[in-house]
Amino acid sequence: MTIDDAPREALRGGPRELLRWVATGAAVSRADLSRLSGLSPSTVSQRVEALINQGLLEETGAGRSRGGRRPRQLAVPTGGAVVGAIDLGAHHARVGTLDLSGRVVQARTLPVRIEDGPEQVLGSLLAEVAALVGAAAPVSSDGASAATGGEAAGALRGLGIGIPGPVQHATGRIVSPSRMPGWNGFDVAAFCAGRVDVPIIVDNDANLMALGAHRTAHSELDHAVYIKAGTGIGSGVISSGRLHRGAQGSAGDISHCRVVADPAPPCSCGNAGCLEAVASGAALVTALREQGVTVSDLTGVIRLIDDGDRHATALARQAGRAIGEILAVVVNFFNPQVVAIGGRLADCEPLLASMRATLYERCLPLATQTLLIERVATSQDVGITGAAHLVIDHVVAAN
Ligand SMILES: [Zn+2]
16 A cells, blocks of 8 residues: 555545445445445444434345344435535526435526625525425335335435635635625625524535536546536546645636636636636637627527537637646646546537647646546536535534
């Protein structure tokens, strides 16, 4: 084992991992957990008992007998306890409840006017979470896992919130967001804590996407970078299997890295030629309008690209190159196993193709030899899934 492997190794068989093995169906008994973790049966039993006492695991009667006493099966409760999640975007929010394994119970998309300010926007989204929790009656998902029928419907265990702007991790405050007038300095966690009495975790939307995508598709890979390219642009970094936030929470924020662009368009931050001013969805809308093309929003831009419009396609290629240039620096520096792009621009083929080409052109061969470059599996629930995992990790770690 190298020194680099040590942090990941230390997690092996930790409560979080035991919970995840049961949640994913990899383990249904203490014996399975012992085999997967390499831990002694008594250590596994101790940890399982603790998880059961916290309501994070339950026993569901007898498994199949192999001659001796029938073993009790373990399951993640599907009936009562849920985690609330809000993935706030510039124009829409995805709101959901998820079970303690990170599976979506209910979710819906709501239109949002971010300029209405934090109290109004968050107030109505919290009301939506409460409505979903109230509606989350215990359900026996497939009959196989017994629902905890006696439990009150939808016991909320925590709330995870993704914000489309920089979030100071220690405090949950929003710091200088570029397209969120009235939100600067707002303490999201404190505002929500005054309304729901559960642990609340606030992070930026790119981090939530990174965590959701990593846990869903690539949890076996230790080093990954996820780009979120939508109205804005950002990234989330997974290092040694964990979300890497840096000292303040701004790790992965590539929006104001400078790219080669002539002329360099002005950016909302006061500089010019930032990635966000060249390659974000908002930048594409602005650039097309300046070329005299009538387009109202990012949906319109994507439609033009899909229709093969030459102005829109050229801009998408330029955006892909710009993202590729910044990513090449990141890949050379960080040496990830996978780079995945998500967000609404990820479906733009010309953008993806030029991003990929630039990456191969600018990266060290050793860095790209086995590098996976792909799309984040298109799911509108990836953000709320990441939010739920943040909360679940927090709840498990706190006990
Ligand atoms: Zn900028």
